[in-house]
Amino acid sequence: MAELRDRIEAALKGHRADYIEVRVEEAEGSRIIYRGRDLEDIGRTTTLGGCVRAMVKGGWGFVSFNTPTGLRDKVALAVRQARLASSEAIQLAPVEPIVDIVPPFIGKVNPLDVPLPRKKALLDEYNEIVWSTPGVTTSIMGYSDSQRRIAFATSEGAYIEQHKVDVSFRLSAMARADSDVQQAAISIGSNGDFTVVQGIQAQVKEVAERAVALLKAPYAKGGEHTVVLDPILAGVFTHEAFGHLSESDFLYEHEEMKKIMALGRKFGPPMLNIVDGAAVPGLRGSFKYDDEGAPSTKTYLIKEGYLVGRLHSRETAGKMKESATGNARALDFRFPPIVRMTNTYIEQGKVSFNDMISDIKLGVYARNWYGGMTSMEQFTFSAGEAYMIRNGKVAEMLRPVMLSGNVFATLEHVEAVGNDLHMNQGGGCGKGGQIPLPVSDGSPHIRIGNLLVGGK
């Protein structure tokens, strides 16, 4: 891409702006979707495009395009827009202008090397398992993979090429009895290893059987419960309830929010440690540089119960006089980078699962995830599976439950952190219309007192 580099660098020269960056991206992907017994969509997509972002006195201009010709004019347009939006000068947090070419992380098998018929044969096998399960009404199964090559350059002299590979698989099985429809789902992903979607026959079977079993399960009783979350759901909780609150674009120009998120504030018990970081290797949210060319980091957000850090773009870090954390990410060339999570998790604690539930007389064990959302203070996330806990034992299955709460109160109510950290790679995060961004989240089992469970 040497010729591309020359073209981008030439286009960047000689504009009157405080900062300019250019991204040019080439992507290809394949997708296979089954709906019910039948294959619904098998296809390939290729994309080519780019964008320019410019800053003049705190105002930003952003131009995205499909054809990277006439790049210089596009830069000029972004600069003109930035000037229109300008007000007072700001300082971006300093980042050394890096020149680097990053090869893709590839696991045991590169998904792009697997021929389409083999991917289809694998899905056929899983679909057969779903459909041999008595009582399944229908199912949706989707596989997709993509490879992106992104060239990035700034007016400060950075030039970075990164290659990213992503794989995801999702299965949702449904069972219906008259107008009662229940579903169970599983989602799996990786940042470059096809083998994660292989050999999951047992999980597929379990999902299909669970959808059928849910038709007979009772609803949870709505109200406050002691709730134990499995690593997957606790990971979603960490992402939704706390991670989004750590994204500094909600704070940096908001005096009241800054007071709430003051570093040093106590958020939870001493055994609670929460981390985010793309520098944690091999996960779906891992990368070497973010979309502003800042090196990835591992950032402690909560250490021993106290707030110690947050996630930044160069702008939010500059404004808050902190360091860039490598969390500015763009879904693709159609979007400007914004502050996002990468791999977010609660660190391993000491309590075994059995000890965690042994003294719960009546509680809820919530597993697996269905979704989650936050409004900063209040959050909701829904479990894919739920069971009653009775006298220290996991008891009958419930209909899936939605858990909801206030982040400040809930983190204080974390009563135990387990010794079984597991990362979930099946998620995609949405913010500002940029969805689904590959992220991972995780946790050991955790126990939370007085959590609000939606129910009948």
Next chain:
Amino acid sequence: MLEGLLEKAKRVAEQAEVFHVSQKETPVIFEANRLKLLQSRETERIILRLVKDGRVGVSSTNNLNDQDGLLQRTLEVAPYGAEARFTLPGRVEYSSVDGYDPAVEKVTIEEMVQLGQSMIDRVRREHDGLQCEARVTRAVATVSIMNSNGCAVSYIKSVCAMALEGNRVRENDMLFVGDHEVSPHPILDHRRLTDTVLQQLEYARETAPAPSGPVPVVFSHDAVAQVFEPSLAMALNGKTVLQGASPLVDKLGQKIFDQGLTLWDDPMYPDCAGSRICDDEGMPSQRIMLVDHGVPKQFLYDLQTAGLARTRSTGSADRGMGNVPSPALGVLIVEPGGTPYQDMLADIPDGLLVEGLLGAGQTNVVGGDFSGNVLLGYKIEKGRIVGRVKNTVVAGNMYQVLKQGLALSRERKWVGGALLTPAFCCQGVSVSTKG
């Protein structure tokens, strides 16, 4: 330019179709009460679908110069594709639909900046602690569809949109208010939008304890979009029906909902940003009665789903973000009720008005379950709004709460560009609260 692609595809396939959409969008974005970012976004998508040896192959690109590559990739996937159960439409006469206003392209950036800033200034004049984000957008899209059976259609759509979100933080208390407006014409005035936001701020001035247990709940127009529309859209989707997953399978002609509920899908509705002359397969748009006084009448189909279900396309094909069309609602029109909105509230001794739910779409949507944390909602006491509720979850099932005792407001509102609805008042909705 794409005629050449169609010609080449025709020579190697039994049927071929080229779908092309290009869009230019100019969003103006305000953060922390002031102008932050001007954008200019161009997007393009070409989807090639062909039928070869009876099987469907589909691929897409955004690169107009890669037409040969697109054809080659499509041919590559076709042998693994679904069995084709459709015949693409031939030459069709379309009714005209008013979804394009050339004045939209003449709206200047300066006017958009001015509109956004005055919208923020107006609400902040009375509530200076409010932190506002806003967005004003204009966009024009061109959609073209042509196929080997002679269909060739192209139309332009214009959209103007504005949205305001306000956030007030006090200690550990956060309040979110907001509203949005979408139109195929230039939006020049923000008064209706800012009136709504000011009203929300007024209602939320005090905090009130939420009612608990089954109570009457009024779902505002926006809450209807969050809580009921996704489940209705799935249940009425021919594909969900074909799969046997819709709770409405075998229920056409039976009384399922309150008799006050009448729904249309009308993609030709005048002055609506979601209007279109045809669906994404070139089938003409139709006005379809979906639910008549509580009785489901018709499901929505695209060509392939209709073929599998042995029925006819309703002109409901939608490509959304995928390449293969799927049936989808065009423009959902809910018939209004007879009760003025204010009277609907006045009739409630103890209940809740919900404007926004967090996580509404995260439960079993196809089964009609809803469950969400009240992001913005107020306690109603003896017919009056007495304050905002917090830490409250509303849960239920659409098929139960819309079954009977449903009241619909006389006033309707556009939510996004594709839903026109009254507010819903439902009886006996489960409310759980904390503290």
